[in-house]
Amino acid sequence: MPTDPRALRADAPLLDAWLRFQEAPSTPFTIPGHKQRHDLVGDVVAGDVPLYAGLDTMKLAGGVLAEAERRAARLWGADTCRFSTGGATHANQAIALAVGSDGDRVVVSRTLHRSLLLGLVLAGLTPVWVRPEVDPVTGLPLGVPPEEVARALGAHPDASAVFVGDPSYVGTVGDVGGLAGVAHAHGVPLVVDAAWAAHFGFHPRLPRHPLQLGADAVVVSAHKTLPAWSQAALVLARSDRIDAARLEAGVEATATTSPAGAMLASIDAARALLERDGEGLLEEAVAATDASRDRLRAVPGLHVLEGPGVDPLKLTLVLHGTGADGIAVERDLLAAGLPVEAAERDVLVAVVSLADTERTLMRFTDSVIAAIERHRGAPRPMVGPAAYGVDPVIVMPPRDAFFAGQDTVPAARAVGRVSAELIAPYPPGIPVLAPGEMVTGDALAALGEARAAGVRIAYAADPSLASLRVVREPR
Template structure:
């Protein structure tokens, strides 16, 4: 279902402003320094229009950004909406700053992305950790149970907010309504990092979006499952338990002062498309992935994640029963032009969106089935140690550890020391170690298992993990 973006401009003020800039190009005496000339460094800068003195005047007198954010708020049923050109990372960190600081305590799911964990450092928050339930057979997360949040709140009555991520990176969907009820029983807000769920709620076969289920703040990435530029994200919130003025100030405090107009315009255009054609486009993609699941279920030994509690547009497959190595499968897929979101020894994850068609999905499945057949071997047990099973041992506040005097020591000597850095297998970017946590046998084993499974270990000062920075005694 191709669509002409010009047909969306009547409902997309930022897109309309971007198109007008292309139709009547000025001779700018403002930044950016390329001055719209593609003869200098090429088309790599084509379409780069600033918000200030580009989509709007330098004084923002046309109000196109505020108009677009207001329309997005109405679409999601939110009292507050801000666009981010720095992704869900900026959005998560602004929410952390808005909800507390300097020793305030918050309940935090351990399965959250590194961006929120570093938000704790920025805001000086103390985490009260809760862990998602983990499926014993696969080692994959099933979501944080509401009763787990209730217990954490009962033990820590001074908590200021509850932060969870839902859906998970692998696509599993938790009980957001139950989590909202648990938080609200203690009169604290529920914040949901729904980076992978911008499409939720816009087709009857998809889960409802978190705001409609009672969440107070939702962060979502327009670029992950909607047709927006990379780094496009939104912060959505409802009044009541949230100081919206403080949230707005936090967004401003952590945002770039030179926002990319193309990212903003694409967020606006994706929102307008979702409102107009979202159900039809998502319906086509859902039919395609349902057909893909049926085909993949016929592959001997392959487990396809998919039930009522999984995002239908996340195609996650588990390989141990086939004996195939996911890293080898990924290499085959890349060679055939099908890069995937994530692959390790046991799991391959493909992200689908409203941009996918029956043809693209079918071609991917052909390539995946062929790669599994090529690398098939004796069945094996899934990895027994995983990121989602790590039990953090917090020795000091994340902010204190981050700014403490540190030293690099050999990893072989690090057990029992306090980590000064955040270390995470990537993707998905969920930390095994965060600043202030004691390095344990379990955390070391998890990092070692991830590295041997072919996953990149990210964010450590020493990428080889021969050494690690710890708090100096």
């Protein structure tokens, strides 16, 4: 279902401004320094137009960004919307600054991404962790049960907000409506990091998006499942329980003062496309993914994540029953020009978006099936993501640990000390250790198991895990 982007310009003010800049190029005496010349470093800067003195005047007299954000807020049913050129990372940190004060407690799903954990550091918030349910067959995370959040709020009635990530990295979808009801019964907002769900709510086969289910603030990544530039994201909020002025201050405090106009225009264009043609494009992608699932389900030993609690456009494949090594399968896919979002020994995750068609899905499916058969072996026990099986032991707030004096010590000597760093298998980027938590033998064992299974250990100062950064002990 091809579309002409110029047909969107009447409903996309930032896209229209970007196209007008291309149609009548100027001789700028402003940044960026390439001055629209492509003969210096090449087309790597093609399309790079600033917001200030590019899509709008230096004084933003045209108001094109505000108008584009207003249209996005209307589409998602929010009171306010801000575009981000810093991805969901920026948006999560802005919301963290908006919902509490230094020292406040917030209920936080352990499955949230590192960006919010660093948001807790910036805002001085202390997490009360809640855990998701885990699928007994695959070991993968499901949603956080509302009753778990209710218990946490009952034990900590001073908590100022609830943060969850939904859907999960692997595509499982929780009870957002139930979580909203619990949060609101305790008088606090529900904030949903829905980075992987920009398409939710725009096709009858897809789950409703979190604002439709009662959430108070939502972060979506426009570049993950919509056709926007990398780093493009939106933060959407209702003002009943979220202070709009505080949110605005949080966005501005953590945003660049030189936003990329092309990135902003791509958010606007993706929103206009979703509003105009989204259901038709998603229909083709959903149907093609259904056909792919049907074929993959027939592969002996392969478990395909599916059902009403799974995003129809996320293909998560569990390989342990095939005996094939996911890292070897990934190598074959890379050689075929088919990179996947995540590949571990036992799990492959492939992202499908409204840009996909029957042709792209069938090529992918053919290659996956062939690779599994090439590497098939004896079935083996499942090695699930390391983060879900480790209970954090909180010793001090993340902010205190982050800014404390620190030492680098051999891993064996770190047990019993307080972690000064965030350490997470990536993907999915969920921490086994966070600043302020005790380093335990269980945590080190889980990280070692993940690394041995071919999972990249992210954010650690020493990714080999031979040493860790810990809080310096008093003399």
